[in-house]
Amino acid sequence: MDAPIPANDSRQLMPGDRVRILPEFQDAGDDEFERIVVEAPSDSPRVLVQTMIPGMQIQPTERIAARMLVRVIQ
Secondary structure: OOHHHHOOOOOOOOOOOEEEEEEOOOOHHHHOOEEEEEEEEOOOEEEEEEEEEOOOOOOOEEEEHHHHEEEOOO
């Protein structure tokens, strides 16, 4: 299987990386929140991301294909 490589980089995503969903794959409101990679198996093209929503006690997570993401460089 493929490693989780984001659309804007050639390096594999790692836990703790900040990411955004590419505009063409966004649902309404996806651009409003920050996402952090929680799990990035090196043998899978998908990563587990956590959406950071202020005020929520339990932050939602979802698996998403790395090709649908861009790494936020800081």
